[in-house]
Amino acid sequence: MRIAIMGAGGIGGYYGGLLARAGNDVTFIARGAHLAAIQQRGLRLESIHGDFQVYPAQATGDPAGVGRVDLVLVTVKTYDLDATAQAARPLVGPETVVLPLLNGLDAAERLAAVLGEEPVLAGLAHISSSIAGPGLVRQISPLRRITFGERSGEITPRAERIRDALNESGIEAVLTPVIDVALWEKFIFIASFSGVCCLSRQPIGVVVDTPELWGLYEDALREVEAVARTRGVSLALDIVECTLRMTEGFAPETRPSLLVSLEASLRLELEAMIGTVVRYGREAGVPTPIHRVAYAALKPSAEGGGKAPPADAPGL
Numbered sequence: 001m002r003i004a005i006m007g008a009g010g011i012g013g014y015y016g017g018l019l020a021r022a023g024n025d026v027t028f029i030a031r032g033a034h035l036a037a038i039q040q041r042g043l044r045l046e047s048i049h050g051d052f053q054v055y056p057a058q059a060t061g062d063p064a065g066v067g068r069v070d071l072v073l074v075t076v077k078t079y080d081l082d083a084t085a086q087a088a089r090p091l092v093g094p095e096t097v098v099l100p101l102l103n104g105l106d107a108a109e110r111l112a113a114v115l116g117e118e119p120v121l122a123g124l125a126h127i128s129s130s131i132a133g134p135g136l137v138r139q140i141s142p143l144r145r146i147t148f149g150e151r152s153g154e155i156t157p158r159a160e161r162i163r164d165a166l167n168e169s170g171i172e173a174v175l176t177p178v179i180d181v182a183l184w185e186k187f188i189f190i191a192s193f194s195g196v197c198c199l200s201r202q203p204i205g206v207v208v209d210t211p212e213l214w215g216l217y218e219d220a221l222r223e224v225e226a227v228a229r230t231r232g233v234s235l236a237l238d239i240v241e242c243t244l245r246m247t248e249g250f251a252p253e254t255r256p257s258l259l260v261s262l263e264a265s266l267r268l269e270l271e272a273m274i275g276t277v278v279r280y281g282r283e284a285g286v287p288t289p290i291h292r293v294a295y296a297a298l299k300p301s302a303e304g305g306g307k308a309p310p311a312d313a314p315g316l
Contacts, residue, residue: 001024204250
């Protein structure tokens with residue numbers, strides 16, 4: 001399978017590395033020192049599942065020179081998505097599948113607006129992985145799952161082929177007929193987790209062990225749940241309780257990518273996560289006071305401190 005990785009950072013670099021190791025024809029779309037290192041020395045991957053290297057690795061900063069591919073994995077930050085969609089045009093032919101793995105809820109719709117409805121699926125990743133240095137990706141989470149599906153809810157042959165290729169590479173691939181629910185199940189966690197960790201400047205272990213923060217986190221989860229239900233999303237009745245139990249299972253030092261970016265004075269994915277909760281809540285008349293406070297507190301830092309953002313940052 002010919003595959004292009006649009007955004008070969010922590011998430012795209014790791015999944016792309018697995019796909020390349022399994023024998024797929026993978027091209028990494030990267031930039032800066034990371035791109036130069038991959039071109040010169042290959043892509044090195046350190047993982048709790050085992051270290052390996054892709055060498056030589058196909059990497060470029062210009063998707064136009066790659067040609068049409070079978071699969072485009074889009075793993076950039078949400079604020080780079082519109083420019084990425086335009087840059088991905090030369091990769092997309094009649095049989096191409098485009099699969100976004102971003103935080104937030106609307107990546108598939110934004111890609112479809114540029115690339116057309118037909119090629120675009122919807123998906124999300126459960127992984128903690130980051131660029132540890134130029135040409136080096138470090139993956140630290142037991143999970144390395146991709147959940148995806150057709151936006152229509154159909155289980156199609158093309159989606160099954162993608163699932164099989166992902167599974168054969170060592171990725172846990174879940175093909176679902178209810179990808180909208182899966183996106184909201186992650187969103188309820190990542191938006192609330194990010195807001196509370198950023199407000200407190202603390203990792204997940206401190207949130208879990210501090211009753212006041214834990215209560216704030218639960219209230220934040222319930223705000224997102226209420227917003228989702230007004231939008232007709234069929235979340236499980238015990239979604240908040242399930243999310244709390246899941247959160248307790250993370251390593252205590254785990255931090256959301258939003259906090260990593262905040263501490264490094266990098267640009268924030270604020271609008272795609274906390275901003276979405278506030279906006280959807282306002283539209284539906286649902287109060288979201290915790291997310292409103294988090295959004296207001298983080299807004300002055302949303303554009304970062306002038307540093308160039310990495311191709312990716314640790315993601316959950």
